Structure formats: structure tokens, C-alpha cells
Amino acid sequence: MTAADYARTTNQSPSSTAVIPAVKDKVETPPERTTTTSGATLSPAPESGSKKERRASLRLTHIEPWSVTRMAFAISVAMMIVAVVAVSIFWVVMEATGVWDQINGSVTSVLSDDSTSFNITDYLGFWRMVGLTLVLSAINVILTTALATIGAHLYNLAAQLLGGVEVTFAEEH
Template sequence: MVKPAPKAKVRRARLLVSKVDPWSVLKMAFLLSVALGIVTVVAAIVLWTVLDLTGIFDQVDSLLGTLAGSEGSGFELKKIASLGQVASFATIIAVVNVVLLTALSMLSAVLYNISATLVGGVGVTLTDD
């Protein structure tokens, strides 16, 4: 009979994250912010298309016409919120988010480095499972 191999001891290493490189945080935050911006624009276009295909815009127009008291009020939601306008607004929001999230991430990295010099950093325990 063959004996099973004895279980190896689990190795543990306790480490401290004492410094975060602001340049690497800036690059990673920029890339993730750009990806989030692309998702924002695509989601806005898809949402507008779904609302248009399901006829929500026409139902809102008829509801507002009923509430206003006249069926021929001339109000059309598609003219106010056309696909081009929604895509443009989503793109503006995405660009602002890229700038803000990148700047805030960089600032957070710098503030973490300052606070880590005072208190020692964040402790992390790594195991070998």
C-alpha cells in the first residue's frame, strides 16, 4: 500500500502595503475610467433604443397630451431627447467622469502614501493554499 503524501504546511506571509505608486494608479484609473465611459455611452444608446422600440416615447407623449387637456398639444419627447442628443450628453458625462475619476484616484494614492508614512500602511496576509 502506498501512503498518502503528508499535507504540506500552509505558508503565511504578513506584508504591509506601505506605498502605492501614484503613476501606476493614474494609468490604471485612466484605463478603467475610459472603459466605464464607453459602457456609459453604449448603455445610454441601448436604453434609448429600447424605449423607442417599445413605444414608451409615444405613450409619454399621449399621457402629457391627456394631462394638458388637448390631444394635439404638439409635444414630442423624441424631438427633445433624440438619439443624437442622448448620445452627446452621455459622451459629455463620460468625459467628465474620466477626468474626475482619474484625478480622484491619483489624489487618493497620494493621500494614502502620506497616511501610510504616519501609521505604517495596510497589513495583508498572504497564504499558500
């Protein structure tokens, strides 16, 4: 299949991420190799027993930025939920083990005041820590989503210049 044949048979949709097989203008097919309809070259490996192996060499030349944006946003939101749950569990464990009371006692003894003048949970209370985690996680969602989208655009520009990343897939039977 030539590059012109491949260009005629593919759908250049703006909502698709393209994985384009390595296409050459002159296709030389040795007797032991076969070429699929998609243009990927499949070659059997030397037979070892009853297992046969096929290989396909493909080139990733375009990543759809919108799909990267959606995936980065979904992963970032999932990480936001994980962070809030982790901070909540951490705070509850610190409360249950008496760490906050020990910090209050240490600060009170250093300041030589009565024990009711300082309470660490006034500064690091449960809802204050969860709120701070939510704010920082929301900033992280925005930054991660934006950076992933910019990264997809940069990859597409680099792939236009350099040809993309070539990947070889192997299939065992």
C-alpha cells in the same frame, strides 16, 4: 535581515509601487519558521493531512501615483464606453416598446392640443442622449482620475506616518 540590509538590497525607483516586508532590526527565527531572502516570514501551519500552508506577512508602504492614475483612467474610460452602450440600448428599447409615443399621447391629452404639437424625442432624442452621456462620462473620467491620484498621494502620506497596511498571504500546496 535588518532594516539596513533591506534598504541596501532594494531598488527605490520612482516608477515602482513598493510592497515592503515587515523588517525588524533583531530577527528571531524559531526552529519551525523560515525567513526568505525578501525578508518575509514564512511559517508552516499545523499539518492537516498532506496539505502544507506557508504564510508571508508583507506591508504596503508606498503606492506609485502614476500607476494609480493610469489604472483609474483606463477603468474610467471603460465605464464611459459601458455607459454610452447602456444608454443607447435603453433608448432603443424605449423606442421599440412605444414608450415615447405613450409619453407624447399623455402630454398631448394633458395639454389638450393636437397630437403633432409635442414630441418628446425633440428633447430626448437618441443623439442628444448619447451626447449628454458622453459629456457626463468625460467629466466623470476627469474627476475619477484626479481623485484616485489624490487618494494615492494621501495614502502615501498616511503610510509614512502609520507604517502602511499589513497583509498576510497564505499559500497552500
